[in-house]
Amino acid sequence: xxxxxxxxxxxxxxxxxxxxxxxxxxxxxxxxxxxxxxxxxxxxxxxxxxxxxxxxxxxxxxxxxxxxxxxxxxxxxxxxxxxxxxxxxxxxxxxxxxxxxxxxxxxxxxxxxxxxxxxxxxxxxxxxxxxxxxxxxxxxxxxxxxxxxxxxxxx
Ligand SMILES: [Zn+2]
Numbered sequence: 001x002x003x004x005x006x007x008x009x010x011x012x013x014x015x016x017x018x019x020x021x022x023x024x025x026x027x028x029x030x031x032x033x034x035x036x037x038x039x040x041x042x043x044x045x046x047x048x049x050x051x052x053x054x055x056x057x058x059x060x061x062x063x064x065x066x067x068x069x070x071x072x073x074x075x076x077x078x079x080x081x082x083x084x085x086x087x088x089x090x091x092x093x094x095x096x097x098x099x100x101x102x103x104x105x106x107x108x109x110x111x112x113x114x115x116x117x118x119x120x121x122x123x124x125x126x127x128x129x130x131x132x133x134x135x136x137x138x139x140x141x142x143x144x145x146x147x148x149x150x151x152x153x154x155x
Contacts, residue, residue, distance in 0.1 A: 047075060047077070047078045048075070048119065048121060048143055050080075051073045051075045051080055051119070051121040051143075052121055052123075052143070052145060054071075054073050054080060054083060055071040055072050055073050055083075055098075055121050055122055055123045055145070056071060056123055056145070057071065058071025058072070058073070058083060058084065058085040058098065058123075059071035059085065059098070059123040061085050062085035062086045062087075062098070065085075065090055066089060066090060067085065067086045067087060067088060067089045067090045068086040068088050068089060069086070069123070069124075070085065070086040070097060070098040070099075070122065070123055070124055071083075071084070071085045071086070071098050071122070071123050072084060072085075072097075072098035072099040072101070072102040072120065072121065072122035072123070072126075073102055073120075073121050073122075074102050074103060074105070074106035074115060074118050074119070074120055074121075074139075075118060075119045075120075075121055076106075076110075076115075076117055076118045076119075077117070081106045081109055081110055081118065082102045082103065082104070082105035082106025082107070082108075082109060082110075082118075083102055083105060084098050084099075084100075084101030084102040084104075084105050085098050085101070086098045086101075087101060095129065097126075097127065097129065097130050098122060098123070099120060099122050099126045099127075099130035099133065099134070100129065100130050100133050102120065102122075103115065103120065103130075103133050103134065103137050103139070106118060106137075107137065113137060114137070114138050115137040115138055115139050116138035116139070116140055117140060118137075118139055118140060119139070119140065119141045119142070119143060120134050120139045120141070120142045120143070121142075121143045121144070122142070122143075122144045122145070123144070123145045123146065124144055124145060124146050125144045125146070126142060126144060
């Protein structure tokens with residue numbers, strides 16, 4: 001499951017000049033426990049980095065809009081197939097987390113509820129609801145930028 005040591009540990013958000021060692025800077029969650037099949041070739045580090053950059057833009061957009069500071073994208077191979085920011089405040093929807101919205105966006109665009117070849121990239125560690133949603137969607141892997149607690153208390 002999720003390594004407990006990651007809780008509250010700021011693994012940082014990469015900046016443009018950071019060393020390209022994504023695996024050291026990010027917490028990578030391996031295949032979710034209910035997935036037993038080998039995952040297909042997943043996005044490489046460059047694509048993950050671009051995806052994280054996009055997620056950060058969405059996070060900043062959420063902040064500017066007066067929403068919670070979260071952004072997420074769904075990546076399939078080298079393509080961002082879903083993207084969203086938090087709309088909890090602006091959409092008055094307590095479940096409109098960035099990750100959940102990004103999963104919905106990807107499923108709509110791909111016209112499938114099976115996102116098993118996809119990676120969920122989010123600026124903060126997904127909450128249990130979004131982790132469960134990723135599981136239902138068959139998301140193969142999750143990558144996040146910092147611990148959920150480091151993003152600040154939800155408003
Ligand atoms: Zn969530």
